[in-house]
Amino acid sequence: MPPPHDGVSLTNKIKTLLCAWKIENIIFSITLDNASSNNSLVYNLKSHLNINKALFCDGEFLHIRCCAHIINLIVQDGLKEIDGVVHKVRESVKYARASQTRKQKFLECIKRVHLDSKRGLRQDVPTRWNSTYLMLDSAIYYRLAWTALELADSN
Incomplete structure (x- = not known):
């Protein structure tokens, strides 16, 4: 999708695709990462779909955070603890492969x-x-x- 990637533009794109695919009345959930524009997207989409009474449980389960993204954020924080x-x-591997x-x-x-x-x-x-x-x-x-x-x- 070309820019901008703000919440309104994303909402309009998703609504267009849902209609084109004829699934605008059968959406249960949407899985997204934690980008701030996605919060706006979900709010706007939820409002639009609620108007059409197209959400299960009034959209309580509409926004599902991407587990892989959350795990990546958690692991990246943990890796900071052993960054040294x-x-x-990393530098040793680069050296050996240089x-x-x-x-x-x-x-x-x-x-x-x-x-x-x-094994490599x-x-x-x-x-x-x-x-x-x-x-x-592999290093271990x-x-x-x-x-x-x-x-x-000696290097």
Whole structure:
């Protein structure tokens, strides 16, 4: 949807789509993230749908917060508590993956400590908590390889 993404514009777009799909009288709930414009959208949409008596339980269950978004916010707050550790792991992973020579040296360390190199060293995207989890999980799996790399590489 082109801008603006304010509550009124979003409401108008949703109303248009509901009518086009012929479902404007059978809406039970709508799942949204926590953007402030969505609060306005829900208020306006609820008013519109209530006029047409199209809401179950007067719209009590219309706005359902996105669980994935809420979990992401909670996890991001938790990750701030260990930000120093996550930063060190992230920088270590970046270092090991920065060049073909470093990748090869890390692979040699993995072989030296008899770990599975196919599992892979993961780099995270800081805005996606599950990618940070995957990075930490892979870094922990390769902890013996990190120790071997520390002995083999003074950097």
